[in-house]
Amino acid sequence: MILLNDFGRQWAETKADVLGAVDQVGSSGWYVLGQSVKDFERHLAQWWGIEHAVGVANGLDGIEIALKALGCGAGDFVLTSPISAFATPLAILKLGATPVFVDCDEFGLIDLKESRRVLSARPEIRYFVPVHLYGHSLDMGELAALKKDFDLGMVEDCAQSIGASHLGLACGTVGQYAATSFYPTKNLGALGDGGAVLCRDGTYADKIRQLRDYGQTSKYKHDLLGYNSRLDELQAAILDGAFLPRLSQWTSRRREIAAAYLKGIDNPLIQLTGSPQGVQSVWHLFPVLLPAGRKPEAMAHFKAAGVAVGEHYPMALIEQKALESWQGKLGSDCAKSIEFCRRELSLPIHPYLSDDEVAEVIRVANGWS
Ligand SMILES: Cc1ncc(COP(=O)(O)O)c(C=O)c1O
Structure with a gap:
């Protein structure tokens, strides 16, 4: 059978590197938010060509936490795509906000002309989660223009599109945030769940670091209510040592x-x-x-x-x-x-x-x- 994903072959080729990564974490004695998460975040950001990457527990949390960091919550409206993983609207709904779906184009991607029309007609829509579906990037120039013209909070959903670009501009680089997933079937998949939030601005990255770890600013000091959504140290080590280099x-x-x-x-x-x-x-x-x-x-x-x-x-x-x-x-x-x-x-x-x-x-x- 020709499979949709062949994890057996992947394991055979990567096993030694994966086991090396596990050994490294085991020997370190630091199992949550340790050196492997820091190293992976740095290498992922470099690979992506963006300033900051912050590891979170999964892609769903990445979208939700990034939207929350932008102030999105109950009563807000969020433009998004009607063709995506269920996680995309779920992240919006978990915040008490309402997804507003705009029809797709001939590639199955959210239609940005239609998005502009809807944004013009509905000024109450202040957030946008564009989905770069199937590994394609949306038109990055138009995304930047929509963000500016309508003063939007934007979280690009890059779960399926790590490394994609439009006219040389990497997806995930025009929104205040991008979120991605390391679900095993993704182009960069872990041996379990994982995700990351990407951004250009250091203070925005700090906000995600705070939110993913109970809202702590420093140990036992909580200025806001956060989540337990930390990228697992073992998954970070495996991604960093075995998969990102490939x-x-x-x-x-x-x-x-x-x-x-x-x-x-x-x-x-x-x-x-x-x-x-x-x-x-x-x-x-x-x-x-x-x-x-x-x-x-x-x-x-x-x-x-x-x-x-x-x-x-x-x-x-x-x-x-x-x-x-x-x-x-x-x-x-x-x-x-x-x-x-x-x-x-x-x-x-x-x-x-x-x-x-x-x-x-x-x-x-x-x-x-
Ligand atoms: C487009 C899209 N957004 C969000 C997600 C959510 O990622 P995760 O499964 O890591 O929560 C996925 C993957 O399932 C996805 O394909």
Whole structure:
């Protein structure tokens, strides 16, 4: 079976480095917010090309804590994407704020023209969580313009897009904050949960450090109510010693596979979305669009041929039962997002796919009728 993620192969290649990292933490005798978290934060920020990275427990917490640091809370409205992981709106709702969903474009990304229209019509919207979905970056110039024109608090959701850029500008660098996730399937995945908040300004970074650790300014001194959302020391050591040093190479391999799919898949029933112009995608996923109503058939075809496929996502967020009561707050009707989710299928794209497996995925895709 060609898998969506092949952790067995990853483990075989990285095991020695991972065990070395575990040994380092064990020997240090410092198991929470120690040297490994500090080192990883520094190296992650360097890799990203941003001033500060602060490790947190997971991506969901990263978004919530960053929004809280910007003052977002009960009664606030937050513009966001209707196609994303459930964590994106959940982070907003956990603060007592209300997500306002704006429809997607042809890539499944939040439509920034539509966002501008909604922001102009609804001045009560003071925050924005743009999601850089599938490994694509949104238009960074337009994000910067929206932030400035509407004086927004912005937390870029970069859980799927570590290393992506638009016209040379790294995603995550125009909002006051960006948040990312080290969930195992992510491009930089831990052996468990993890996340980080990124920012340019040192005082903003200090606020996150305070919030992730019970709101402490110094030991046992609490100026505000915070969280227990610390990046685990072992996960930080593993990310720093075993996975971050491989991320550039893994990203290049994802790009090679995406290029092979874009060149090789030639089936009128399978629409390749590609990546938006000017975007250097990191191809967290490889979404394709199928004719409406034929997704179950296509999934059965791939499965029978030994190729695992996924759905990101089977439905738009506004269709989730838990979000029913917020549907009245839609920025736009989100019909395109609903349609996109009905048609979307994700093909395997991970750095441990062999050339033969890539060729096999292409063959199976072209053989579907
Ligand atoms: C777009 C997006 N945002 C947020 C998250 C939340 O990350 P985590 O699972 O680490 O909480 C994820 C991952 O699941 C994601 O894909």
